[in-house]
Structures are given as C-alpha cells and as structure tokens.
Amino acid sequence: MQKITPFLCFAHEAEEAMNFYVGIFKNAKIISVERYGKGAPMPEGTVLTASFELFGQRFVALNAGPMFQFTPAVSFLVECDTQEEVDDYWSKLSADPQAEACGWLKDKFGVSWQVAPRQLGQLISDPDPVKAGRVMRAMMQMKKIDIAGLQQAYDAT
Amino acid sequence: MTSTIRTCLWFRDGRGREAAEFYCSLIPGSQVETVFVGDAGHGTIIDFSLGGVPYQILDAGPHFMLTEAVSISVETADQAETDRLWAALTADGGEESACGWLKDRYGVSWQIFPKRLTELTLRADKNVSAKAIAAMMKQKKIDIAAIEAAVRG
Numbered sequence: 001m002q003k004i005t006p007f008l009c010f011a012h013e014a015e016e017a018m019n020f021y022v023g024i025f026k027n028a029k030i031i032s033v034e035r036y037g038k039g040a041p042m043p044e045g046t047v048l049t050a051s052f053e054l055f056g057q058r059f060v061a062l063n064a065g066p067m068f069q070f071t072p073a074v075s076f077l078v079e080c081d082t083q084e085e086v087d088d089y090w091s092k093l094s095a096d097p098q099a100e101a102c103g104w105l106k107d108k109f110g111v112s113w114q115v116a117p118r119q120l121g122q123l124i125s126d127p128d129p130v131k132a133g134r135v136m137r138a139m140m141q142m143k144k145i146d147i148a149g150l151q152q153a154y155d156a157t
Numbered sequence: 158m159t160s161t162i163r164t165c166l167w168f169r170d171g172r173g174r175e176a177a178e179f180y181c182s183l184i185p186g187s188q189v190e191t192v193f194v195g196d197a198g199h200g201t202i203i204d205f206s207l208g209g210v211p212y213q214i215l216d217a218g219p220h221f222m223l224t225e226a227v228s229i230s231v232e233t234a235d236q237a238e239t240d241r242l243w244a245a246l247t248a249d250g251g252e253e254s255a256c257g258w259l260k261d262r263y264g265v266s267w268q269i270f271p272k273r274l275t276e277l278t279l280r281a282d283k284n285v286s287a288k289a290i291a292a293m294m295k296q297k298k299i300d301i302a303a304i305e306a307a308v309r310g
Contacts, residue, residue: 002208002209002210002232003184003186003208003209003231003232004184004207004208004209004210004229004230004231005210005230005232006164006210006224006227006229006230007227007229007230007268009225009226009227009228009230010228014285025160025162026160026166034279037283037286037287038283038287039287048279049279052160055161055162056159057161057210057211060230067225068222068225068226069226070222070226071221071222071223071224071226072167072221073166073167073221073222073223073224073225074164074165074166074167074224074226074227075164075165075167076162076163076164076165077162077163077165077213078160078161078162079160079161079162079163079166080160081160085160114165120191121199124193124195125193136195147251157284
C-alpha cells in the first residue's frame with residue numbers, strides 16, 4: 001500500500017473524473033468506491049471517495065461539495081517520451097483553450113495538467129546557457145509543447 | 158521509460174527547496190532528485206520523491222495560490238507516527254484544520270490519516286462507521302484511541 005497519496009477534492013464529480021482519468025492513462029484501474037451513508041452531508045449513495053491508479057500510482061478523489069477550488073497551484077505533470085504521446089494526452093485532457101500555455105492545460109473538471117516531453121527538461125538544463133535560454137524562450141511561446149520546435153531552438157545558430 | 162504523473166506544487170516565496178528537503182526528512186523513502194535553477198524570472202524546479210511518489214515544487218513567483226482542493230494524504234501506522242507528523246507539519250506557522258487535515262507553514266494541505274481510521278470509517282459495518290465518523294468529525298489531529306472508544310461506545 002502506498003503511504004503517500006495525492007488527494008483531490010471535487011465538488012461532486014469525483015466518480016466521473018476517476019472514470020475519465022482511468023480511461024486516458026495506461027496501467028490504470030479503479031481500486032475502490034465508497035459512498036455516503038444516511039445522515040451525511042450529501043444524499044445517501046453519493047460517492048464519498050474514489051480510489052484509482054494511473055500508471056500504477058494511487059490517487060484518491062473526494063466529493064466535498066463546492067468548498068474548494070482547483071487552481072494551477074497544483075498541477076499534474078505527465079512525462080512523455082514522444083510527440084505522439086504529447087498530442088494524445090493534450091487532445092484528451094485539454095478543455096479550456098484560454099488555459100493553454102507553455103505545456104499547461106486545464107481539463108473539464110478544472111484540474112491543471114502539464115504535458116511535457118522528457119526532452120524539455122533535458123534541453124532547458126543544458127550546460128550551455130545560450131542554448132538552454134533559446135529553448136526556454138521557444139517553450140514560453142508554445143501552448144502544446146512541440147518537440148521539434150524545441151530542438152530547432154536548441155540547434156539554431 | 159516508465160511513464161509517471163508527478164504532482165506539481167506551485168510555490169510563491171522562494172522556499173521551495175527548503176520545503177522539499179523538509180518533506181523528505183519527514184517521510185521515509187523520500188529524496189530530492191533534481192534541482193533546476195532557471196534564468197531570472199523562470200524560477201526553481203525541484204523534483205523529489207515522497208515515499209516513492211513523484212512530486213515537484215515549481216517555485217516561480219506569486220501567480221497562483223495553493224488551496225485545499227489538492228492535498229497530500231499520508232497513511233500512518235500508529236498514533237506515534239500521527240503525532241510526529243502532525244507536530245512537525247503544524248510547527249512554525251502551520252495550522253491545524255479539522256478531521257486530520259492541516260496546512261503546513263508553506264501553505265500545502267496534508268491529511269494525516271491512520272490506517273486504522275480508514276478501516277473504521279470505510280471498511281466497517283454501517284453502525285461502526287457512523288460512530289467512527291461522528292467521533293472523527295470532532296477531532297483536529299486524529300486520536301485513534303478516542304475513536305476506538307467511541308465505536309465501543
């Protein structure tokens with residue numbers, strides 16, 4: 001059993017969100033669903049907590065009512081190997097064109113994600129500050145990350 | 158390579174690296190993996206593993222505020238571990254909240270939740286879980302003996 005679990009509070013979409021995420025990521029499954037009982041702050045039978053795994057990692061979603069707001073202060077960073085993966089996650093997750101910037105997006109539940117190829121981390125931490133700076137500036141202009149565009153900025157002379 | 162989802166916490170105040178080191182000191186099996194210091198204005202990115210779960214702190218200025226909507230849930234084995242983590246995380250400007258929740262000195266929300274409480278509130282029969290939940294609702298830090306007593310009632 002995982003000791004540390006990222007825990008997300010939805011207003012009332014915990015189960016829908018779990019099903020959505022489990023349908024998108026690999027090595028994903030529903031672990032358990034617990035429901036509110038009698039006398040609870042939500043109607044009996046409403047999902048209380050939903051536990052699930054994405055890439056084999058445990059997450060929990062809670063229905064808490066409209067108490068808390070997701071903000072980009074917490075985002076979930078999906079590390080990708082190929083442009084195809086970046087494109088796939090981006091098209092499935094992004095629901096708010098206004099929120100798209102620098103590899104960040106918001107899904108239909110208001111949760112923020114970063115869809116980032118591993119190359120991005122490697123290129124912006126290049127020992128040559130000129131090359132790294134060019135990659136950083138190119139990235140700041142992008143919405144969805146374009147690996148070829150990053151490489152072009154890195155290779156530019 | 159194996160794909161991962163890394164939970165990224167936005168920090169506003171330049172204390173991200175300190176926070177990552179503090180968290181790693183509290184949870185066994187944790188370590189700071191990489192620290193990336195960007196150009197001026199692009200912040201610091203600290204990748205770390207908390208009990209084997211990938212986390213990141215992006216320390217990059219006052220754009221976003223952490224909220225309780227995403228918290229770090231820790232399953233504790235016994236009261237001593239609950240007490241130790243609760244004391245460390247609420248110290249130096251942290252705040253106790255209700256039902257095992259707290260906000261630490263950096264504004265990150267945590268739940269310190271004994272394994273036994275999950276068994277009593279979610280895995281037990283309805284009568285037991287109703288008593289356990291009622292007792293839990295009165296607590297800030299979880300006192301598992303008091304909840305066990307309420308269940309025996």
